[in-house]
Amino acid sequence: MISLASFRSCASSCTRPQLRQLATAASSSASAAESEPLTHYRITLRRSAISLPKNIKGTLEALGIHRRLQTVYHRHSPDIAGKILTVKELVAVENVPASAVRTKLEQRLERKAPRGYVVTGSKLHAEP
Structure with missing residues (x-):
């Protein structure tokens, strides 16, 4: 885009x-x-919930968010929308299609660095 x-x-x-x-x-x-229809919320915790009331912390826990910059996906529903409104100052929310939804394992694999190394040249086999 x-x-x-x-x-x-x-x-x-x-x-x-x-x-x-x-x-x-x-x-x-x-x-x-x-x-493609937008069917899910992508919710990312942007601000910490330290020193906030228990009901705010409980709402974040109910959404499945435990740490800053963690991203979770939820289907569009009235109860999830209400929870998002409760913590709207702490989270960033985007509407995404079902094809953009990632599981925790898929998110971890996307962040992971590629394994191994690549040999770009060798002095042993260099042509004079």
Whole structure:
């Protein structure tokens, strides 16, 4: 997806056809995202719950959030929406399609560094 910042930075230096291409790319990616219905909330804890009342901490626990910057996914439902409203100052919420939902294991594997190493050259087998 094309961000507004990249569009603005290109606005002064790009030619009209390049701007038109950026605009059509942004609209096509937006229409592709609209084709799949948004069925889940992506909830990320942005602020700590230290020294907050027990009911706020209990709400975060009910949502399944235990630490800062942890992300959980929940289906759209009235009870989840109410819990989000209770802790709205602490969390960041996005609506995402079902294809964007990740399990805890999938999130961990996405963060994990690639295993092993790659040999890019060797002095032993170098050609003079």
